[in-house]
Amino acid sequence: MVEWREEGGKVLHKYFEELTDKRQGWKIKHNLLEIVVVAICAVMTGIDSWWQIADFAKVKLDWLRQRLGLRLEKGAPSHDTFRRVFELINPREFEKCFVDWVRATVQITEGEVVSIDGKTLRGSRKGDNPPIHLVGAWASKSRVILGQTKTGSKSNEITAIPDLLEMLDLKGCIVTIDAMGAQTKIAEKIAEHNDYVLAVKENREKLYKDILFYFEEALQDKALYFSENNLKTAEKAHGRIEIRRYYLETDIDWLRQNHSFSSLNAIGAVEASIERNGKATFERRYYITTLTDVKTFANAVRSHWGIENSLHYCLDVTFNEDRLTHRVDNAPENFSVVRRIVLNLAKNYDPDPASKEKISVRAKLKKCEYDPAFLSDLLASALL
Numbered sequence: 001m002v003e004w005r006e007e008g009g010k011v012l013h014k015y016f017e018e019l020t021d022k023r024q025g026w027k028i029k030h031n032l033l034e035i036v037v038v039a040i041c042a043v044m045t046g047i048d049s050w051w052q053i054a055d056f057a058k059v060k061l062d063w064l065r066q067r068l069g070l071r072l073e074k075g076a077p078s079h080d081t082f083r084r085v086f087e088l089i090n091p092r093e094f095e096k097c098f099v100d101w102v103r104a105t106v107q108i109t110e111g112e113v114v115s116i117d118g119k120t121l122r123g124s125r126k127g128d129n130p131p132i133h134l135v136g137a138w139a140s141k142s143r144v145i146l147g148q149t150k151t152g153s154k155s156n157e158i159t160a161i162p163d164l165l166e167m168l169d170l171k172g173c174i175v176t177i178d179a180m181g182a183q184t185k186i187a188e189k190i191a192e193h194n195d196y197v198l199a200v201k202e203n204r205e206k207l208y209k210d211i212l213f214y215f216e217e218a219l220q221d222k223a224l225y226f227s228e229n230n231l232k233t234a235e236k237a238h239g240r241i242e243i244r245r246y247y248l249e250t251d252i253d254w255l256r257q258n259h260s261f262s263s264l265n266a267i268g269a270v271e272a273s274i275e276r277n278g279k280a281t282f283e284r285r286y287y288i289t290t291l292t293d294v295k296t297f298a299n300a301v302r303s304h305w306g307i308e309n310s311l312h313y314c315l316d317v318t319f320n321e322d323r324l325t326h327r328v329d330n331a332p333e334n335f336s337v338v339r340r341i342v343l344n345l346a347k348n349y350d351p352d353p354a355s356k357e358k359i360s361v362r363a364k365l366k367k368c369e370y371d372p373a374f375l376s377d378l379l380a381s382a383l384l
Contacts, residue, residue, distance in 0.1 A: 014104075015097055015100045015101040015104060016033060016036065016097040016101070017033075018093060018096070018097060019032060019033070019036075019089060019090075019093055019094065019097060020089075020090055020093060022088040022089070022090070023084070023085070023088060029074040029077075029081070030072070030074055030077045030081060031071070032085065034070050034071070034072060035077055035081065035082060035085050036085075036338075037068065037070060038053065038056070038057045038064060038070070038072075038076075038077070038082075039053055039082060039086070039335075039338055040338055040341055040342060040379075041056070041060070041064070041068070041375065041379065042056040042057070043319075043338055043339060043342045044342050044345070044346070044365060044368045044375060044378070044379070045365065045368045045369045045375065046365050046366070046368075046369060048319070048320065049079075050079040050080075050082045050083040051079045053079065053082050054076065054077060054078055054079035054081075054082055055079075057072075057076035057077060058075075058076040060372075061075065061076050063372055063376075067372070067376045068376065068379070083328075083331065086330065086331045086334045086335055086338075087328050087329035087330055087331045087334075088329070088330065089330055089334050090330070091150065091330050091333040091334055091337075094333075094334050094337050095147060095148060095149065095167070095333075095337060096167065098147065098148075098337050098340065098341065099146065099147040099167055099168060101341075102144060102145075102146055102147065102344065103146075103169075106139070106142050106144050106146075106344075106348075107142070108139055108142060108146075108170070108173065109141065110172035110173070111172065111173070111174060111296075112139055112140065112141045112142065112173050112174070113139075113140040113141070113173070113174045113176060113299065113300050113303035113304065113306075114137050114138065114139050114140070114146065114168075114170060114173045114174070114175050114176070114194075115137070115138045115140060115175075115176045115177070115303065115304045115306060115307040116135065116136070116137050116138075116161060116164065116165075116175060116176070116177045116181065116307075117135070117136065117138075117177070117178055117307045117308070117312070118133055118134065118135045118136075118151070118157050118160075118180070119133070119134050119135075119136065119311075119312050119315070120132070120133045120134075121133075121134065121321065121322070121332055121333075121336060122322045122323075132150060132332050132333055132336075133150070133151050133156070133157075134148045134149070134150055134151070134333070134336060135148060135149055135150075135151055135157050135160045135161060135164055136148035136164075136307070136311065136340075137164060137168055137170075138306060138307040138310070138311045139173075140303040140304075140306040140307075141303075142348075143306075143310060143347050143348060144344045144347065144348060145311055145340045145343065145344060146168055146170075147164060147167055147168050148164070148336070148337070148340065149163050149164045149167065150333050157180045157181075158180060158181075158183055158186070161177065161180075161181055161186050162185065162186060162189050165189055165190065170193060170194055171193045171194065172193070172194065173194045173195075174194065174195045174196065174197060174291070174296070174300045175190045175194050175195070175196045175197075176196070176197045176198070176300050176301070176303065176304040177196070177198050177199070178199050178304075179198075179199045179200060179201035179203050179204070180203070181196075181198050181199075182198040182199065182200050182201075182203075182204050182207065182288060183204075184259075184260050184261060186198075187261050187263060187264070187288070188261075188262065188263055191263035191290055195289070195290040195291055196263075196289060196290055197268070197287055197288075197289045197291065197297060197300040197301060197304070198287060198288050198289070199285060199286070199287055200286045200287060200288055201286075206258070206259075207259055207288070208286065210255060210258065210259075211255075211267050211269075211286045211288075212286060214249070214255075214267070215247065215249075215267075215269045215284070215286065218247075218249070219247070219269075228294070229247060229248045229249060229250075229294050230245065230246070230247055230294065231245070231246040231294045231295060231298050232244070232245050232246075233246075233298070239276060239277070240274055240275060240276035241274070241275045241276075242272065242273070242274050243272075243273045243274075244270060244271065244272050244273075244298075245270070245271040246268065246269075246270050246294055246297060246298040246301065247268060247269045247270075247271075247294070248266050248267075248268045248289075248291070248292070248293075248294040248297050249266060249267050249268070250265060250266045250292050252264065252265075252266065252267055255267065261288060263290055264288055264289075264290065265289065265290045265291065265292050266288075266289050266290075266291060266292055266297075267286070267287065267288055267289070268286070268287040268288075268289055268294075268297050268301075269284060269285070269286055269287070270284065270285045270286075270287070270298075270301055271283075271284050272284075272285075285301075287301065310347075311343070314343060314361055315339060315340075315343065317362075318361055318362045318365065319339050319342075319343070321336070321339065342365075343361065345378060345379070346361045346364045346365060346378070347361055349364065349377075349378045351374065351377065351378075364378065
């Protein structure tokens with residue numbers, strides 16, 4: 001168990017104290033939690049290598065002591081120390097600490113859409129070993145990542161998703177998952193405490209064909225377009241026009257007889273027509289769900305894409321996650337937790353709530369590079 005020796009960082013002490021320090025006792029010069037905090041601060045300024053983190057600690061040593069209350073009795077840790085610590089930390093412990101911290105600092109309201117999806121850390125490939133694949137959960141309204149777990153590959157998401165749900169202990173939310181999640185065990189696990197909207201594709205061939213054939217016939221009846229189970233939305237932005245129609249069918253006894261989803265209340269279809277530069281595209285997607293209100297269903301479907309646009313895209317573009325090359329032992333997975341801590345902090349820090357102009361995550365991290373006061377205020381908002 002890690003001991004924090006100063007008033008600063010008391011929140012970390014509470015939620016990260018279960019981290020086990022696996023270094024040999026006689027070699028320990030620096031406090032484990034102080035090393036983690038310095039790494040978080042460095043990543044907040046756009047740094048991503050061990051050498052840069054160590055240099056940040058050396059240059060900012062007085063600031064780290066005075067503004068954050070770190071003792072750093074032996075001075076700034078070396079790049080080898082940072083590397084070795086993150087290679088040794090138990091990822092399961094670190095992820096649990098992260099989840100506990102998020103749970104304590106973020107209020108998830110009933111009915112919030114929580115999207116689950118996988119992401120591969122492409123830069124973590126080492127030789128013949130495949131890159132690490134993570135399954136994460138994103139809260140659309142709170143705009144935070146709630147937690148993540150590692151899986152061997154994308155095909156193993158089926159076994160990883162129940163583990164993630166168990167770790168998060170969600171209640172009263174609407175859980176959305178892409179086609180990999182349309183499995184009986186996953187659906188029933190979610191339905192114990194939550195609603196779900198699960199995409200259905202060809203990987204569940206019989207279920208997909210049954211829903212496909214139903215809607216292909218049902219949508220021939222124009223009356224469906226004016227029923228209470230239909231919703232149309234239209235948006236014009238970024239040079240394109242999007243028209244979407246959402247359909248929900250609750251009379252599905254015929255489907256329950258052929259498939260073992262005891263919690264299933266409805267099947268849904270979404271038609272999307274997109275016109276851009278004079279060219280039009282059309283697609284139709286299918287879902288199974290516990291929801292029976294088409295407006296709630298539509299909101300859940302649209303909210304699911306937040307995990308791609310607000311999480312995965314941000315990690316790749318702002319943090320260059322796909323190009324990072326932490327490859328040894330536990331370092332790739334542990335450093336991904338650091339990035340997600342930083343992302344949660346940056347997304348939810350609003351330096352001027354009264355202003356109509358909101359600062360992007362990229363702009364906040366850039367400001368952290370040259371404005372120590374802004375960096376300390378951002379960290380103090382939820383971390384210290």
